[in-house]
Amino acid sequence: MEGYVEKIRELRESGDWQGIVQLYENGFTDEKLLWFQPDSNGLNFLRKNLAELGVQGVSSIGCGSGLLEWLINSSTGLPVIGYEIDLGWWQSKHSPPKFLKEISYIDPTTLPQLNPQFALLFCYFNDSKVFEAYLDSFRGDCVILIGPDEKNKIRYCDPEPFQLKDEERWCIHAAWRSKFLEAIVIYRRSTTTVCPQ
């Protein structure tokens, strides 16, 4: 596994995001780097749908190493800002490598100011109370949830990707499921009481 981490670090340094995606497509996973298993179809799905919605960037809450965020930035061209807690851990010698330069380390008791032109992303987040607080304060029109799909009985996160499907305030704009039983669901703010089919 250590060899793969080094390889991913090198690919990151040379800007070869497709090379990293290929490793994941071939089955590589390591939760220390990224819980999600990205592939090129999923990144294309994000690029196409975020452009369709006119999103100007992505704010990712609980970005971890920032690997997914760097892949999104590289594949879509959109600016991506990551937010994490516990700077002490992330600065320690035991922490995983960091792949995104734009990570803001925040106090978990306060919410950062988020750009409403940016989509709000949660990938394998695991705190529904914090998620609700972000959603209540968010003024933007696009939320992205990533995690295991409905068929995946092994993995878990909170919120799960389809969590907002029955919420009045949000409509599913597009959903994508991967061969690894994971899903990316893009929501847009609802302007009517019923979401168009």
Ligand SMILES: C[S@@+](CC[C@H](N)C(=O)[O-])C[C@H]1O[C@@H](n2cnc3c(N)ncnc32)[C@H](O)[C@@H]1O
């Ligand atoms: C399961 S990990 C997922 C990390 C990354 N998104 C991924 O998919 O690899 C959840 C992350 O959320 C972060 N987190 C928890 N509470 C948070 C908060 N209030 N604000 C920002 N990040 C938080 C944790 O530190 C952890 O890195």
